[in-house]
Amino acid sequence: MNFIKLLILTTLILSLGGCKQSRVKESLLPSSSGNPGEVVLIMEKTAWEGSAGESFRSLLQEETPGLPQREPLFNLVNIPAKAFTDLFKIHRNLIIVSIDPSIEQAGINVDYNRWSKPQLIITMKAPNRESFFELYDKNNQKILGLLLKAERDRLMNNYKAYSEQSLINRLEKRADIHLDIPKGYYYALDTNNFIWLSHETSETSQGLFIYYYDYVDAETFSLNTLINKRNEMLKKYVGGENPGSYMSTELQVLPTFRSFKLNGTYTAELRGLWKVEGDFMGGPFISISQLDESKNRVVTVEGFVYAPKYNKRNYVRQLEAILYSLKLNAKEEEKN
Structure with missing residues (x-):
């Protein structure tokens, strides 16, 4: 019996030592x-x-x-x-x-x-x-x-390693959701149930919209309902430079829709093009929507790119990475 215990202990020590060596090797x-x-x-x-x-x-x-x-x-x-x-x-x-x-x-x-x-x-x-x-x-x-x-x-x-912690804390306190927001973003708008975070350079613009609304039924997560709700929120909160202009969804090429599990939660994703009604601006967007059962609300987080001189793929992937860090009920997670 003592021999078996010794054998188990030796195996454990060697295993731990191997893991440590592997981590050291990777760090180099x-x-x-x-x-x-x-x-x-x-x-x-x-x-x-x-x-x-x-x-x-x-x-x-x-x-x-x-x-x-x-x-x-x-x-x-x-x-x-x-x-x-x-x-x-x-x-x-x-x-x-x-x-x-x-x-x-x-x-x-x-x-x-x-x-x-x-x-x-x-x-x-x-x-x-x-x-x-x-x-x-x-x-x-x-x-x-x-x-x-x-x-x-x-x-x-x-x-996650280089995040804008002050924005993250404010978002958690304000909307009870968590996103890993990298440095360079700032609050462009924070009102009622709509938040706009922006990252601007002289030639590009990347934005995050966070909005939430009451959940009604399963139809809430259909393509048409998500687009209609998106257009409603953007018309209300995201105006263009010209009087009466506002951001909307380009419907000549319908957004793509897919559903999947993100961190164990049902998620509806849209990818498509945005435009400005009354102006000549546009670009790609990606959005994800989840059901927050504890508050009976739908939470939508989306990112858009305006970069007329550049390819857009990598800009969209940057936004996608932020969106995929979404966690609902951030205050409750902090307690745990």
């Missing part, structure tokens, strides 16, 4: 390189120029939804295996593809922070083209989801 890693939304695909030239390469191009360079101009989901860079040097190994997003007869069994592996941090590495191995495409077909949406989540998580972790 260099920062990852590469631009936001960039993926390096390590694949031989013949595969890249053929159907294997085309499968990744069609997946990762698909049009980003909800933008006024076409922008790919990711900027894809290809290099052959012999060029995969230390310079590329520290890139933020790596997909390593090997198709070789010496490989015994097709498989996919996901790894994090191997050569740098934060880093995502997806490795795909297959003995031939047929087994590669079988592997790809089973996992392509998983690959896309991993990349999107990795990009979002990097932003969320950064915003």
Whole structure:
């Protein structure tokens, strides 16, 4: 019996020591390189120029939804295996593809922070083209989801570490919700059940709208109801520069709608375009809405971008990262 206890204790000590060594090793890693939304695909030239390469191009360079101009989901860079040097190994997003007869069994592996941090590495191995495409077909949406989540998580972790705490505290006290708001934002409007936070530069504008209203029934979370409520709130609180002008939703291209669970809570998401009635301004927006059961209210948090001279994808992803930090009943969470 004493021997068993000693064995368990020894195993525990070794396990804890291994975890500590792993954390120390990760802390010594260099920062990852590469631009936001960039993926390096390590694949031989013949595969890249053929159907294997085309499968990744069609997946990762698909049009980003909800933008006024076409922008790919990711900027894809290809290099052959012999060029995969230390310079590329520290890139933020790596997909390593090997198709070789010496490989015994097709498989996919996901790894994090191997050569740098934060880093995502997806490795795909297959003995031939047929087994590669079988592997790809089973996992392509998983690959896309991993990349999107990795990009979002990097932003969320950064915003949590460098947040505008005074704004966060005010929002929690005022609306009883939590958002990780990065530095640079300020209150543009705070009235009744509508809050507007703004981040301005000389050539771009990013804004957050937080508003809430009574929950009626399940129809409240339909596409039409969410759009109608959005237009109602924006007409009331977000005026344009010209007299009588106001922000609204562009309906010639309907916003996309999807529902999912965010932190265990049902969430309705809209992505689309905004415009200013009575003016010539516009751009993309993203919104999420959740039911706050304790207060029988719907809470909507949305972000919009105005950047006429620039691509908008990364600006929208920055806002998305803020929105995805949403937590309801922030005061209650503080007590716990």
